Amino acid sequence: MTAETETGAQPRLPLSRERVLRAAVSLADEGGLKSLTMRRLAESLDAEAMSLYYHVANKEELLDGVAEFVVQEINDVVDRIDLPSAGADWKKAARQRILAAREVLLRHPWAPELLQTRTTAPVAVAKYFDGLLRLMRDGGFSYDLAHHGLHALGSRALGFSQELFNPGDDANSDDSAAMMENMAGQFPYLAGMLMEIVHDDPDSTLGWCDDQTEFEFGLDIVLDGLDRLRSER
Amino acid sequence: MTAETETGAQPRLPLSRERVLRAAVSLADEGGLKSLTMRRLAESLDAEAMSLYYHVANKEELLDGVAEFVVQEINDVVDRIDLPSAGADWKKAARQRILAAREVLLRHPWAPELLQTRTTAPVAVAKYFDGLLRLMRDGGFSYDLAHHGLHALGSRALGFSQELFNPGDDANSDDSAAMMENMAGQFPYLAGMLMEIVHDDPDSTLGWCDDQTEFEFGLDIVLDGLDRLRSER
DNA sequence: TTGTAAGTTTTACATCGTAAGGTGCCATCG
DNA sequence: CGATGGCACCTTACGATGTAAAACTTACAA
Numbered sequence: 386m387t388a389e390t391e392t393g394a395q396p397r398l399p400l401s402r403e404r405v406l407r408a409a410v411s412l413a414d415e416g417g418l419k420s421l422t423m424r425r426l427a428e429s430l431d432a433e434a435m436s437l438y439y440h441v442a443n444k445e446e447l448l449d450g451v452a453e454f455v456v457q458e459i460n461d462v463v464d465r466i467d468l469p470s471a472g473a474d475w476k477k478a479a480r481q482r483i484l485a486a487r488e489v490l491l492r493h494p495w496a497p498e499l500l501q502t503r504t505t506a507p508v509a510v511a512k513y514f515d516g517l518l519r520l521m522r523d524g525g526f527s528y529d530l531a532h533h534g535l536h537a538l539g540s541r542a543l544g545f546s547q548e549l550f551n552p553g554d555d556a557n558s559d560d561s562a563a564m565m566e567n568m569a570g571q572f573p574y575l576a577g578m579l580m581e582i583v584h585d586d587p588d589s590t591l592g593w594c595d596d597q598t599e600f601e602f603g604l605d606i607v608l609d610g611l612d613r614l615r616s617e618r
Numbered sequence: 619m620t621a622e623t624e625t626g627a628q629p630r631l632p633l634s635r636e637r638v639l640r641a642a643v644s645l646a647d648e649g650g651l652k653s654l655t656m657r658r659l660a661e662s663l664d665a666e667a668m669s670l671y672y673h674v675a676n677k678e679e680l681l682d683g684v685a686e687f688v689v690q691e692i693n694d695v696v697d698r699i700d701l702p703s704a705g706a707d708w709k710k711a712a713r714q715r716i717l718a719a720r721e722v723l724l725r726h727p728w729a730p731e732l733l734q735t736r737t738t739a740p741v742a743v744a745k746y747f748d749g750l751l752r753l754m755r756d757g758g759f760s761y762d763l764a765h766h767g768l769h770a771l772g773s774r775a776l777g778f779s780q781e782l783f784n785p786g787d788d789a790n791s792d793d794s795a796a797m798m799e800n801m802a803g804q805f806p807y808l809a810g811m812l813m814e815i816v817h818d819d820p821d822s823t824l825g826w827c828d829d830q831t832e833f834e835f836g837l838d839i840v841l842d843g844l845d846r847l848r849s850e851r
Numbered sequence: 852t853t854g855t856a857a858g859t860t861t862t863a864c865a866t867c868g869t870a871a872g873g874t875g876c877c878a879t880c881g
Numbered sequence: 882c883g884a885t886g887g888c889a890c891c892t893t894a895c896g897a898t899g900t901a902a903a904a905c906t907t908a909c910a911a
Contacts, residue, residue: 423899424898432859433859435900436859438901439857443899444898444900502731515807516807518811522810528811536836541780548769550737572748573748582762594765594769602766603769603770606770607840610840610843632890655867657867666890666892669889673889676868677867
């Protein structure tokens, strides 16, 4: 009588830009960016594809919104950190921020790819860099040096690992014996490097590059370099 | 009589994987990655879309081929450089290589986005890193430190600028007066930075960040940092 | 009751990647 | 010589995608 042919279907929450963006993030988390289509997104909200267009201009704008959303998530985390940043402390404070940002990004591995395809920077990115800039100014940076510093950090400032190939790009599988042979011919130095690493640490066939370690190593090189320029005055 | 209904149409070169990849690069150069579709690619070769599949397994494999092709172009340029790399000279040699790689990438602005979406690394990338590794070994790096160094350089090693947003991301247009007002409230430090820069160099409304300068600045920070670790022994 | 606006759905279309199968050509072999 | 078979290319067709256009639904004001 009360409509609804199926078994007591729920009234269903109304859509909203907020809900759409949240669902989009979830979809991407589960299946990557390619699985984020308007139809699937709508389905995950129990609606039709075209309904989304009432809350979002088009897919590009949806993606812009998702990018904004993710960076905002970083800002939320980062804003909860409160460390002294005067003088030499700027470095510890910046390091902490950036590592916190990276933690968020690890939950959204598709975010770098998304951010890179945005033509216009999310406002949240400006906010993030403004905060980082504050730390550097507290540390005694001139605006000019700080400016170069932000460029030098680049996307690493937001926690991007900026490796060329993410997972298991070396030592992927199969018998490494024959592969090493082949490799030694084409890439003698890479082969030499691999052999030494295997020698030093035999149980390192898979994922022998620790992403976290490498990220921190690279980050510290940049931060240390900037700090040196800062204190040189 | 000799077939060909239209005005003396040419016999047309036969397709080949090589020709297909070259055409794909050209298409991307002209209209970006999104304009690279199988149909348009075929059309640019005066053929039908499905004909491409005789030379290329599918679009993913085509993109892999294009990626390989571009990195190979980098390798070609880089191989022509021959600088001493013993001892402290490694840095100059590496710098030169990386700047040469960047020059190639500037002609293919879509390449970073493409490389980032590859799941498997082009062989040419291994070759490139092998060459870089050689320089570092000549310079006296341990394999271990060189390994960290390659990670620290990351995609920058291939000339990626790894800025978050490529062109005109600040100071884009319109009257900057009202914008500054608004900005000063939300992003006081960014606003301060901009104001100082405008003050120092008034004719810098557009593109006041010199990509080349910033790239070299960031690169030198990393190279100097690595060199320091190298000579610390 | 009637109108009006907000929110959602239906229908439809152009464009994309590509599966399946067909066509023309040439070299080889009986 | 004609038959055979493989290579290179084309035709047709299908499902997925983003989205324009217009119809429907609900809630509320006049």
